[in-house]
Amino acid sequence: MKVLFDTSTLMAALVETHPHHPRSLPWLIKAKQKDVIALMGTHSLVEIYSTLTKHPIHPKISPSLAERLILEDIIPNFQTIVLDQNDYLTVLHILATNNIEGGATYDALIAHAAYKAQADKLLTFNVKHFKRVYPAIAHIIEEPS
Numbered sequence: 001m002k003v004l005f006d007t008s009t010l011m012a013a014l015v016e017t018h019p020h021h022p023r024s025l026p027w028l029i030k031a032k033q034k035d036v037i038a039l040m041g042t043h044s045l046v047e048i049y050s051t052l053t054k055h056p057i058h059p060k061i062s063p064s065l066a067e068r069l070i071l072e073d074i075i076p077n078f079q080t081i082v083l084d085q086n087d088y089l090t091v092l093h094i095l096a097t098n099n100i101e102g103g104a105t106y107d108a109l110i111a112h113a114a115y116k117a118q119a120d121k122l123l124t125f126n127v128k129h130f131k132r133v134y135p136a137i138a139h140i141i142e143e144p145s
Helices: 007-014 021-032 042-054 063-074 085-097 104-117 127-133 135-140
Strands: 002-005 037-041 079-081 121-123
Touching: 002 007, 002 021, 002 104, 007 021, 007 042, 007 063, 037 042, 037 104, 042 063, 042 079, 042 104, 079 104, 085 104, 104 121, 104 127, 104 135, 121 135, 127 135
Parallel strands: 002 037, 002 121, 037 079
Antiparallel strands: none
């Protein structure tokens, strides 16, 4: 099964004190054990770094620790889905057609990566946002459980 993880799922899996950690960690374990084909968009590499380093947790995650988490827990266990110019143009068209603006546009990049990879699931804690920005894959978007 191909499973694309969005940033909210990755963040929760990596941070023990995150309220969604118990629901996300089993999916990260499945990725590490190769029980699923774990996917992520290349955009998410930078987004998870940003989220890890700005998240208000104690102790704060330093930039070097965030990089280490990405290099040790994500890179060896996930296939990254690269979007090219045509993919970005497709996403722009979907956004304009659905009258989507602002930060939700970045969710559409992640959703398009799932579409491009023919993922069976897209795991997110922002189900409503993802279904709104990319209705064509609404049937595969779900929260980790």
